[in-house]
Amino acid sequence: MRRRHAYRLRERGGRDARLLPAAAAVWSVLLAEYMLFDTVGMHWLAVASVAPAVVLGIAAVIVVMSSRSVPTALGQGLWHGAVVIGAACCALVSGGFHDLMTAGDPMVSAADAETGVSVLLDVTGPAMASSLRGMDCQTDARARGVLFDGVRSVSSARIRVYASDDACEWRQGGGYVVEGTARHARFGNRELWLVVDDDDNAVVHVREPSWRDAAVERLRGAFLEQTDRLSGQGRILVPGLTLGVLGQDVYRPHVEADGRTADEIDETAARLMEDDFKNSGIMHLMAVSGGHFVLVAALVRRSGTMLLIPRQVKAVGVAAAYIVLTALVYPSDSVLRAAAMGGFGVACMLIGRPGQALAALNWTVIASLLVEPELAHSYGFALSCAAVYGIVILDRPISQALAFLMPDAIARATSVTIAAQIPTLPIQVMMNPRIPLLSVPANLLVAPVVSLTTLLGLAAVGVSWLVPPLGHGLVVVASAGTLLLQRCATMLGRTRFSVLPWHDGAAGAAVMAASEAVAVLIVMLIRRLMRRWRGRESPPAADGGRSYAPTPMERLGVWWRDTRVMVFGPRRH
């Protein structure tokens, strides 16, 4: 009993891991349910009706017993078990109903039959270059109604629409009636495809996009016009760093309105560059994630502080900036995660509390997965969350350990890379079974440039529609930054030691996780051996003191100071 009281006294409020079991339970239940849905099917209805009763029963028990706060292991097991079971039941209900809806959608039966359908849809993403051979463009959309086999039905499926030529006039936020063939996806993260017929009237525009979508389209279009005037790597990488879309994935009609044709990007060179980035481990820079949001928030906060704006107004400003940024960049699951976590940070700033990354991340994961269970099997969301979990949990211990061996700045940059890579490598191996061995030096090399280049790119997005020459200037400077990225990727991505092939699939991921655990154990063993060899493992003295021996960095620092005094003379203040 006394030990538990002692633990409660030793708890620190700034590292709040109380919801970690619940987040893990929600994610694993949704994954299990997704994998087992086809075999279990309609039985979900029975389970789903029992689950809420279980949750409410647990809540009632808790309320009855909540007068006693039991710090023993049994008590803690009870409370944590209640929260985990409640979270698992909620996840089961949410995932079960979502899967029931998507399985019963008329688009699925149309895709099974692979026949022509007429679909009323809302376009939810921008038009991009098609990943399907033979078609010109693709876009993501949400079906609202399907005319299939003479029957009109309501639908809510998420589909990817492939089209060619004149049918590629998709405007984000617009409503269309489209005729084409529905099929099941062969790749990609949408499970249903709609291949538009090559016909004059296969696409009918029935609803204009809202003014917000039109404004976003104008901003993006002006920015991409400026990046099109860059050469080579700038044209590919600057949109990637800024908006999350590589230059070759942007859809460009072959003939502009005034007859000018946009030069096509050399596809082979672009694919080679993409491979170089993947092999050197810096491909994550081309996906929008928390870094953009942190930059924008820091910008708004600093300017607010300089202008002596009160904290609540600054928080509202940061929230507005987050909303604009989420709308501008190309939609993706990692953007969703970063925006949700940013929302928690804004809320903390509003009520005046210091933000906590781990608690915010746990709540983000739980809320996102309950509201949108499809994110549980989305690679982008999983990679993004794993990277942030790694950074939040592992960054500090690793940087403290490395600070003994290298200067502080390098230790911090290296520890961020290692901490982010440790949880994401198993997931990455499932997508792409190669391990980038040189990712730590690659990330170290590019770290100084990334923030500034991203800021320049975002500034260019903000001004290109108003003052195109200024936008072009900003984009040219940004492309100087991406030149460094490209050189680094080429240099480190093409050596013989860049890539370690690995087993793919879930088996490869399990082996990867096991190897990481073994590597961590080896590192800890080496540290203990070094400490024992250096004689610092003596037990602490009676008054709490520990024996001191200078670390390698401290010895280097002393040597450097002595050398400087010897060579340049003592400092005169």
Add this chain to the structure above:
Amino acid sequence: MGAAPPRPLPYLPITSVPLPPDLGVEAVDGRDDPDCGASSAPSTLLSALAGVDRDDAGADSLLERSSSRDATRLMLDGRRSAVIILILVFMLSASLTMLVRQSSHLADSADWGSRATEQTSTASPKSSASSQTSPPSASTVQPQPQKASPTPTASPSPSSSVPSTSPGTAASNASGLIDLNTATAEQLDTINGIGPVTARRILEHRARNGRFTSVDELLDVQGIGAKTLEKIRPYVTVGP
């Protein structure tokens, strides 16, 4: 001085720095007191003079290393568990509400229903029924009664539903099929499955490589794949 010597405070580490006698602080002699352990020493801590506690360090790293609170927060109690479960149930109900809303968009399907009825019931050619602004390539609604089941074995009766607005019917031979070697772009465009750009590409292929010798050569044209070929095969032929 009959009082017992004061106990040193338990959390202050003791150092053996001798204090000046006029400070007013009692010096503790631990050797006389059997209750004090070996941790007490003959003088109190220098830090007691400065008023600095062990937890009062200024630098973050020092705070991290020697703070008394260093454990991750993991303990729950009943009230917090109840609040967490209530928040989870709230999120679940928000999720299910949005799900129900998505699947009941009756307004949109009504709007589209009229358009689909137009498409399926009217057989008049090229009625410009669209009243909204739309891109020029998709501004007219054409009746497509065979849309629901475009199987490759459809009978040639669809030729009656293909609105032939161009008077140049010389390119279609007696059975109503369009000859690939003599058709114009407008005639190719009227085929269900060939659009204006594909028609242009067929003409370019014809100009570059000479006449078509069989319908299967359409596979060489960019934009025509196997499925499209099966769709347009009933309407085209290759003349002598």
